[in-house]
Amino acid sequence: MTTTETGPGRRERKKAATHQALADAALRLFLDRGYEEVTVREIADAADVSTTTLLKHFPSKEALVFDRDSEMEAGLIAAVENRPPGTSLLGALRAHTRDRTEYSVGSRESADFLKLVHGTPALVEYWHKMWMRHEHALARAIAGDLGVAEADPRCAALAHLALEVSALAQRAENPAPAVDAAFNLLEHGWRAGN
Numbered sequence: 001m002t003t004t005e006t007g008p009g010r011r012e013r014k015k016a017a018t019h020q021a022l023a024d025a026a027l028r029l030f031l032d033r034g035y036e037e038v039t040v041r042e043i044a045d046a047a048d049v050s051t052t053t054l055l056k057h058f059p060s061k062e063a064l065v066f067d068r069d070s071e072m073e074a075g076l077i078a079a080v081e082n083r084p085p086g087t088s089l090l091g092a093l094r095a096h097t098r099d100r101t102e103y104s105v106g107s108r109e110s111a112d113f114l115k116l117v118h119g120t121p122a123l124v125e126y127w128h129k130m131w132m133r134h135e136h137a138l139a140r141a142i143a144g145d146l147g148v149a150e151a152d153p154r155c156a157a158l159a160h161l162a163l164e165v166s167a168l169a170q171r172a173e174n175p176a177p178a179v180d181a182a183f184n185l186l187e188h189g190w191r192a193g194n
Contacts, residue, residue, distance in 0.1 A: 019057045022043065022044075022064065023058075024047075026043045026065065027065065028046070029043060030065065031112055031113075034116075035123060036120070065123055065127075075100075076134055076138050076141070077137060077141045079092050079096035080138070094180070094183040098176060101170070101176065102176070114170070131166065131167060135156070135163055139155040142159055161182075165178075168182060
């Protein structure tokens with residue numbers, strides 16, 4: 001049997017465990033002492049690996065905070081491709097954005113994480129750039145759903161705006177109404193809200 005038939009091999013499991021240990025150690029140290037006060041070396045030591053190993057898993061200190069990038073992209077694509085029958089494309093993107101926002105503000109752990117990110121300019125900038133990297137994948141999913149060419153500018157525009165709504169909601173004092181206001185604008189245009 002191959003490893004694809006039995007699940008990940010030992011090497012892959014060990015790599016995933018090291019990756020998770022590094023992310024967990026980094027977050028724990030950042031929350032305890034503050035992002036700027038923690039060095040990459042301290043994180044590596046806390047996870048019992050070398051700095052070289054850490055840098056193989058995470059190309060930058062900021063990347064240690066945001067270790068679920070591929071999961072986020074998969075969630076965006078699934079929101080479009082696996083939405084319930086009868087749910088519009090914008091309705092699915094609205095629901096996904098609201099779910100992400102509610103999850104982000106729903107627990108003490110999430111609140112601490114958001115406080116860390118929003119209190120650190122380097123993390124705010126990195127998070128926004130990282131989040132917007134999903135624009136092309138989301139635009140492709142939208143184009144596929146609509147049956148139009150991937151280069152259709154409407155798909156790129158909708159993907160960009162939907163992602164910016166999420167960024168807006170993360171900064172809003174009351175995220176859910178911010179999500180609804182933005183998606184109402186996308187669905188109905190400016191005049192409908194006046």
